[in-house]
Amino acid sequence: MNRAPRPSNRSGYLRWSTGIIAAIILLVCMVSLPRLQSYVQANNEEDAARSLRVLGRAGSPGDAPDLATWIAGNRSLRHRFLDARILEESGLLMQHGYLFSMYRSEGNATRFVAWPRSTPRTGQAAFALGESGVVQRHANTGGRWSGPGAGPEDSEIPPAEPGWQPWVIR
Numbered sequence: 001m002n003r004a005p006r007p008s009n010r011s012g013y014l015r016w017s018t019g020i021i022a023a024i025i026l027l028v029c030m031v032s033l034p035r036l037q038s039y040v041q042a043n044n045e046e047d048a049a050r051s052l053r054v055l056g057r058a059g060s061p062g063d064a065p066d067l068a069t070w071i072a073g074n075r076s077l078r079h080r081f082l083d084a085r086i087l088e089e090s091g092l093l094m095q096h097g098y099l100f101s102m103y104r105s106e107g108n109a110t111r112f113v114a115w116p117r118s119t120p121r122t123g124q125a126a127f128a129l130g131e132s133g134v135v136q137r138h139a140n141t142g143g144r145w146s147g148p149g150a151g152p153e154d155s156e157i158p159p160a161e162p163g164w165q166p167w168v169i170r
Helices: 009-057 067-072 075-080
Strands: 085-087 092-095 098-103 111-116 126-129 135-138 164-166
Touching (some): 009 075, 009 098, 067 092, 067 098
Antiparallel strands (some): 092 098, 135 164
16 A cells, blocks of 8 residues: 655755745845846936037037937947937937937037936936037936937026036046
């Protein structure tokens, strides 16, 4: 007659230790994931500000109708924006979770602006580069500028809109 094997003391220990290991893994994930998201956001923001600085140092876009056309015709900019893509529906340039656009107005120099594609997931702050050559940062705490249809308008770029401050390299 076959009898069912008796449970050993080891099986209870194995279940208990597996539960502890699973709890530790869960705790590590709960602590690490928000930090990882914060790290990604900070890197996206810094990259956007540095990209604006590169655009400002590249000179004038001349008669290029938009930012993507200018970058395509400039070898050094093509290299910097190698992994950028154009959003067909809006014509905006997107790189590392940030959207880029340029504004031209009569009598003013070309101004460049960058804002997050999805606040706060890809970043929070908005950045602008005006004729002074200084990158300005806006905290964008309410997430007002987020996504292809909601970038800063030409009239909201510094110094017109309060809240813009010079960006300092970290």
